[in-house]
Amino acid sequence: MPIRMAFLGPKGTYGERAAKEMIRLEQISDAELVPCTGLRSVVDHVADGRCEAAVVPVENSVEGGVTASLDALWSHPDLCIRRALVLPIRHALLSSGSIESVTEVLSHPQALAQCSGWLATHLPQALQLPTTSTAEAARMVKGSRFRAAIADRSVGELQGLEELAFPVNDVVGNRTRFLLLHRGERLRGGQLASLAFSLHRNAPGALIEALQAIAGLGLNMSRIESRPSKRELGEYVFFVDVELPTSGADVVLTKLQTLLSPLCEHLADFGAYPSSEFN
Missing domain, CATH: 3.40.190.10 (Periplasmic binding protein-like II)
Incomplete structure (x- = not known):
């Protein structure tokens, strides 16, 4: 199978x-x-x-x-x-018409945001319409002379669209x-580990205690991000990525969970894993 x-x-x-x-x-x-x-x-x-x-x-x-x-x-x-x-994300502007005739630009909200500067300069009057994905946007503009999509340039070939501009993302990198x-079973070795947690209390120093547990083990925190808990205003969930040592990652992760557990209402361990970069 x-x-x-x-x-x-x-x-x-x-x-x-x-x-x-x-x-x-x-x-x-x-x-x-x-x-x-x-x-x-x-x-x-x-x-x-x-x-x-x-x-x-x-x-x-x-x-x-x-x-x-x-x-x-x-x-x-x-x-x-x-x-x-x-x-790497390199967006193209795709359409069945010309750039002069474009009055609507469709794409995933993230892609529209990543190209906001280019759109403001080159298509300032065009209406920006969000879609579920960049490829769905390309499908929706096929055959239209006044609509364009922001998507990967390969989608233009797939849908038979003209490439009006490339790249249109604001940041080269x-x-x-x-x-x-x-x-199933979580990996216990790799370059990174990801956890998410909510705290027992919304009080001064509560988050610092959790971060000190990470720092105390000598771990570099490569990312921290908060999201609303969706239960009440001012209550958050924190997503954290930590870089793991080349040896003994399993022991370090066990220690980290032991230190964090008393501080957290909920603690989610998504495991350790390797990370690759494609150019």
Whole structure:
């Protein structure tokens, strides 16, 4: 049976490209890619067993954390991260018409934000319309003379669209980090480990205590991000990535959980994992 891997569809998204790279890195010989509508659906597919794995974006170098992925992870603390992959993101403006006729630009909200400066300069009057994915935007503009999509340039070839401009992202070094999610046993070795936690109390010094536990073990915290708990105003969930030592990572992670557990109302351990970068 092939390993079913969910990703944000349809075909042609950056998520599909990341999924194919994950398959190569994990040396999976037989895989079936399953396109999903919406990031929550991608995570749900692996959480409820419809797929054995899922690939989701978690962080962009320009726009920061991908909140839909973070919220979905917090809802499924039984999931684990098996690998991270950083992909360069180079957007193109695609259409069936000319750039002079474009009055609407469609794309995923993250992509629109990553190209906001270019759009303000070159298409200041165009209406920006969010879609579920960049590839879906390309599908929706096919055949339209006044609509354009921001997507990977390869999608233009797939949909038969003209490439009106490339690249249109504001930052040359635009990159997105994707995670490979699984159910089952967590890895205890790798370059990084990810945890998420909520605190027992919203009081001065409560977060510092948790951060001091990390610092006290000599761990470098490569990312921290907060999300509303969705229970009450001012209550947050914190997502943390820490860099692990080359040896003894399992022991360090066990110590860290022991130190954090008394301080946290909920503590989610997503495991340790390797991280790769694709150019």
